[in-house]
Amino acid sequence: MKSSLTLRPLTLHLGLVLAGVALLLALPVLLPQGLLNAAIQMLVAALFASAYNLLCGQAGMLSFGHAAYFGVGAFATVHAMNAVGGAGLLPTPLLPLAGAACGLAFGTFAGWFATKRSGTYFAMITLAIAELVHSLAPHLPGLFGGEAGISAMRMPAWGVDFGSTSHVYYLTLAWVLVSLALLYAYTRTPLGRLTYGLRENSHRLRFLGYNVHRVGIMVFAVSAMFSGIAGSLQVVGNEAANYVVFDPALSAAVVLNTYIGGVKVFLGPAFGAALMTFFGYAVSDLTQSWLLYQGILFVLVMMYMPAGLTGLFGAAGGLRRRAGTLRLLPLALLAVGAALLLSAGGAFAIELLQRVFSQDYRAMAALAPGNPLPPVALFGRMWAPASLATWSVPLGLLAVGAAFAWFARQRLHTLEDTIDPTAPAATAGITRTGGMA
Numbered sequence: 001m002k003s004s005l006t007l008r009p010l011t012l013h014l015g016l017v018l019a020g021v022a023l024l025l026a027l028p029v030l031l032p033q034g035l036l037n038a039a040i041q042m043l044v045a046a047l048f049a050s051a052y053n054l055l056c057g058q059a060g061m062l063s064f065g066h067a068a069y070f071g072v073g074a075f076a077t078v079h080a081m082n083a084v085g086g087a088g089l090l091p092t093p094l095l096p097l098a099g100a101a102c103g104l105a106f107g108t109f110a111g112w113f114a115t116k117r118s119g120t121y122f123a124m125i126t127l128a129i130a131e132l133v134h135s136l137a138p139h140l141p142g143l144f145g146g147e148a149g150i151s152a153m154r155m156p157a158w159g160v161d162f163g164s165t166s167h168v169y170y171l172t173l174a175w176v177l178v179s180l181a182l183l184y185a186y187t188r189t190p191l192g193r194l195t196y197g198l199r200e201n202s203h204r205l206r207f208l209g210y211n212v213h214r215v216g217i218m219v220f221a222v223s224a225m226f227s228g229i230a231g232s233l234q235v236v237g238n239e240a241a242n243y244v245v246f247d248p249a250l251s252a253a254v255v256l257n258t259y260i261g262g263v264k265v266f267l268g269p270a271f272g273a274a275l276m277t278f279f280g281y282a283v284s285d286l287t288q289s290w291l292l293y294q295g296i297l298f299v300l301v302m303m304y305m306p307a308g309l310t311g312l313f314g315a316a317g318g319l320r321r322r323a324g325t326l327r328l329l330p331l332a333l334l335a336v337g338a339a340l341l342l343s344a345g346g347a348f349a350i351e352l353l354q355r356v357f358s359q360d361y362r363a364m365a366a367l368a369p370g371n372p373l374p375p376v377a378l379f380g381r382m383w384a385p386a387s388l389a390t391w392s393v394p395l396g397l398l399a400v401g402a403a404f405a406w407f408a409r410q411r412l413h414t415l416e417d418t419i420d421p422t423a424p425a426a427t428a429g430i431t432r433t434g435g436m437a
Helices: 002-030 033-058 067-084 096-114 119-139 165-187 190-207 212-238 248-261 268-283 290-304 308-323 325-356 359-366 388-418
Strands: 376-378 381-383
Touching (some): 002 033, 002 165, 033 165, 033 212, 033 248, 033 268, 067 096, 067 212, 067 248, 096 119, 096 212, 119 248, 165 190, 165 212, 190 212, 248 290, 248 308, 268 290, 268 308, 290 325, 308 325, 308 388, 325 388
8 A cells, every 4th residue: 555655646746747748849839939939948947947956955055156157058069069060079969068068177176166165155155256257258258259249050960950949949858858867867876865965964974984075076066067058058049158148147047946946846946947937038028027026926935935836836735635625625716816916916016116116207297297197007007106096906906815815824724723633744844824844
């Protein structure tokens, strides 16, 4: 009976992975070219976040400068494209090997310095290395191309011309799937087990006779290598590289994506990166405040769901198994309703304030001093910013959403109190305040 219960989740997880791969393979048929380009960026971000999670989530070493290794892989690839022309020993499908090699080499060098320290000092060293590369790049035009960057061109290889977005998508997908498989296989190796030991208790590893510094360097180098592959895939898709790839914003984005997805689940960072990349692609054309929404989401996840979105899904699935679908359904409806109402109210208030405080609106209001503030166009209607009725809409949505959230928390407490305490634990991670432990 126990083995049956053990095999069931494994079979379920394998089925979900295979279904996801099948969906990814069918995307070029299902999506237009514009969305397919977004899918390529999502795959690259997913691989970058998974590589970063090897260092941050599995080894417990928080890096603030992983864009350096992404950028090194990108420029190594663009130089390789121009040097060999996608032929010879390095045809176009194998170009990411250049990014992997340079990412590994630079990661080994930088990791030797960074892993000399731990905790906050490690994070500051990684940030300093990334800032050093970012500041030097504009002053080395022969290597990084200056402000214009370096461009290249994908060349035909292996009977494929790589001239269409679909060809680039399948090449990117193949490398991402292979890289994720290798990263997962790494976690099953002795070095992968030692990686978890670095996070849990490095002093015990040292007491057992392991060279903790050497293990840290190897983990750092492997993470940098796969980050370099992600940078390579970015260049293969864009056919250009600019020193912007060293920007600190990219290092911050991978931290945000990883934690939103969840560092405790192997595919959690990939899910978070894909989700946030799609969010930026879909929302950036609709509002100027999309970065603010990303920041708010990150804060909320860190406050109430430190295990990330995948941790929330896992806890919800465990609660369903213990309490049953019918008993969980009212809680799910209340939670979804609260999320939608709070999101609608927050978006209304943010968009209204953004328009009211914009330079164009202030200039328009200054043309008619003494007159009422001109109305603001929002969501297909005109709203008077000085009217109480206007602000009652977002306040009402937020109030009702907060009430739904309160009722959902009370429902969760009721379920926890009535569930058989001898049932298998499955709600680990949900706190009594409605967040994640």
